[in-house]
Each structure stands twice: as structure tokens, then as C-alpha cells.
Amino acid sequence: MDERLEKALDFSNYMVTLNNQKRMLKEKYNESLVYFSSGCQFTVTRELITFVGFLVDKGNTEDIVLTDDNDLPAKIADLEKFYEDILDVYFTASNRYNSAYEELKKNRKTETLVEHEEI
């Protein structure tokens, strides 16, 4: 095989593998952003954080009704704790995502992309 083509195909495989690993990291991140409260599931989004933060700032902290991921109402007894918990979920998941992504970027070969501990 032409050496130029061989090198290009190696790189092509590397890129596909890199993009696959990036995709799986993103999936893992999305799965880590889930928070459970009052028997309901909430995906921690920037919108949820902002809205809950706004309610807490306005002094609405007890027995507040939010809608969950299934658009069903859930009464949250202590919204301040809910707020702290979702922030914790967000930061933990985001920091893990960031460290894994940084590690991923360092790997320049297809083999090392799937061998690293953090990824």
C-alpha cells in the first residue's frame, strides 16, 4: 500500500476512535447528571440550577412543586437542600468529565485511547 495512504488510514482510524471515546464520555456525563428526589428523577441542567437558585434567592424554600423528567409534579420539602444536592451532582459530574476529557486529548495513538485508566 502507498505509504501516504497507509498513514492517512491510520489517522482516520485514530480519529474515529477518538470521536467514539468523546461520544461515550459525553454519554457518561449525561448519565451522571441525574438526581433523584421525592421518588422522582431530575436531570440536572443549567436551567434547573438557575430556576431553583432563583426560587431559593426569593425565599421559596419549603414544599415547592417542581416538574420532574417525566413532566410530573413533585413536591420538594426542602428546596435549599435540593439546590445544594443538584449543585453537587453538577460539579462532581462536570469535574469528572473535564479530567477524563483532558486525559483523552493527551492520547495520540488509537491503542492508548482505549487503554487509559480514566477514560
Place this chain on the structure above:
Amino acid sequence: MKKSKGAILIARNNGRLDYIKQAVFLAKRISHYIQIPVSIITDSKDYLLDKFDSSVFDDIIEIPWTDKNNYNRLFYDGSLSHKTAPFKNDIRDQVYDLSPYDETLLLDTDYIISNDLLKSCFDMNDDIMMFKESYDIAKSRNEKEFKYVSDYSVDFYWATVVFFRKTPENKIYFDLIKHVKENWNHYRRVYQIKSELFRNDFAFSIAIHIMNGFDKGDFVKPLPGKHYYTIDKDILWKIENDKMLFLVEKEKYLGEYLPIKTKGNSIHVMNKFSLERVIDKVANNE
């Protein structure tokens, strides 16, 4: 009164695949990640007791061995190899009656648990949950067959993982699945399913459609997380704690694969042959 909770696995060997081996492997992972008791429904109790550590199971529920209602189907082992074997999938509708638990997590033995997400099912308000949204980790393939039961038919739900509580509504649902199974030729025509092969995913999906008033609805809520899967033309290469390494079929290049590593994702591994090879490797290293 505190409700009993646990997982149920079904294992019926077919001469080619050792579902008991898969169930023992999965039971250990469920105990590790979800920390609930696990029971097994099997027609091969003696084999289980003879060859494996049965103490991983809370209860062994024996069912009679039968070759009635068995269809043969192809089981791939990567894109270049396949074997034909009986498909013994006609007991899932009986799990409601057979489960010793008030709250049951029913899993396929090839659904490899690698995190604690499903633990939260037991704290949720919803009495029945299944996966509707799924994600092929290869991502390059057409996922349409897992979105709808057929081209012009109803939403597809995966029967791979089912959480349910024993409620009168769920009893009606499971009884309805039995009815759909017993009248499969009728229902597959009504729902425009070409294959004669009975599939639990289809029967569960059809029954959900009926329970929802012959419409889309929320009788069944989504399980936490997403249903990640690899097809049987991919190969599971390695499992190390919560990490799995797959070789996924390269699109349009028969016999060529690309590596994908996952960490902390529970994944439905449809290539059961490669799963069994990896289980053997893990067992040898223990």
C-alpha cells in the same frame, strides 16, 4: 410493612449458550453495584448446583425443561461467524407470578451492570419502568428497528430490563402479555410485524400500547439512564470492573472493527459468545 425487593434473572440453556454462567456472573455484579438479592428462574437447577457457586442467588426458582415453543434463530459472534440455536424466550411473561419480591428488577443475563443507577428504581414513585430510549454505542448503524415495532406501528420498548411492583394494574399488564404471546400470529399481523419469531420486546410493546388505550401514553415510565447496547456483530473483548472494551463492527467493512471503551455504563451485550469468553477470562483471573 417493608416491601421485599430483588432482581430476577432467567437462564435456560440451549445447547450453544450457557445462560446459567451469564446469570451467575451478572448476579455478582448486581450484588456489587445495586446491593439487592438476586433470584434465578431456570430449567437447569442441577447444572447450576453442580458447576457454579449457587450462593450468589437468594432463591432458585425451578421451571420444567421443555422444547415446546422453541424457535431456532441465528446468534452472531462478530460479523463473520454465527450459529443457529433454539431461542427459549417464552417465560418472561410469567415473571410477575414467579417473582418472590414485591418490587422486582427483571434483567436479561447479557445486560452487564456497571453502575448503581438502577438502584434508584426502588425509591421511585413509578410502579413499572422500562427502557424506551436506547443508544447503540457504535452509533453509525440504523437504530430505526429499536424505535418502532415496525415501520408503521407502535413505539418500541425494551424488555431487557423491567422494574415492576406487584400491583393490580401490573398483573393485568403481564396477563395481557401472556394473551399476546398465545395469540402471536394475530397480534404480529395487527401490528405489522413481518417475522413469525416471537419477541418479548414486541409483546411487551404491544401490551403497553393496549394498556395506554391503543395510543402513546405513560403507563410505563422510563428507567433511569439510557439503554446502551452493542449488537451481536460486535465483540466484547474485555471487562475490568466497571470498564468494558468492545470491538464494534466497522460500517461497510465486513470483518473490520473499531475499539470502543466504556467506563461506568451498564450495557446490553448481544454477542453472548464473546460475553461468555470474557466471563471465563474474568473467572480465571479471580
